[in-house]
Amino acid sequence: MKTRYLFVLLLTAACQQAPKEVIKEEKIIEKKIVMDKALRHVVLFKFKDSSPQAEVDKVVEAFMALSDKIDVIQSLEWGTNNSPEGLAQGFTHCFLVTFASEADRDTYLPHPEHKAFVEVLGPHLDKVLVVDYWATK
Known part of the structure; x- marks a missing residue:
């Protein structure tokens, strides 16, 4: 039972959205492409x-x-x-x-x-x- 609970917890954590910092980084790269x-x-x-x-x-x-x-x-x-x-x-x-x-x-x-x-x-x-x-x- 504990193993199943741990598996569900890990699966839920893995499905979380990427942090907002990654989105900011993508925007910076996009701006650089425009500047070039x-x-x-x-x-x-x-x-x-x-x-x-x-x-x-x-x-x-x-x-x-x-x-x-x-x-x-x-x-x-x-x-x-x-x-x-x-x-x-x-x-x-x-x-x-x-x-x-x-x-x-x-x-x-x-x-x-x-x-x-x-x-x-x-x-x-x-x-x-x-x-x-x-x-x-």
């Missing part, structure tokens, strides 16, 4: 050797502030080169801007806040490389 259908705008900077680090930091801060000033920017991230391959050709800073559409990117490029950022950048810029692509899996 986006236009990526990759910007690489090579700064002048004469630019002090404090000025380079101001350029980074000004670029990152664009996400709060231009609403068509879906996301914005940056980092410095960390490749061991020695192929960076002097480019040290990479920025990744995500847009939902080409129209959004076309709004961003001539935007007054973007133009103001370019003015901050200009005196310190040696080279720039820009690549835009549609993210695909």
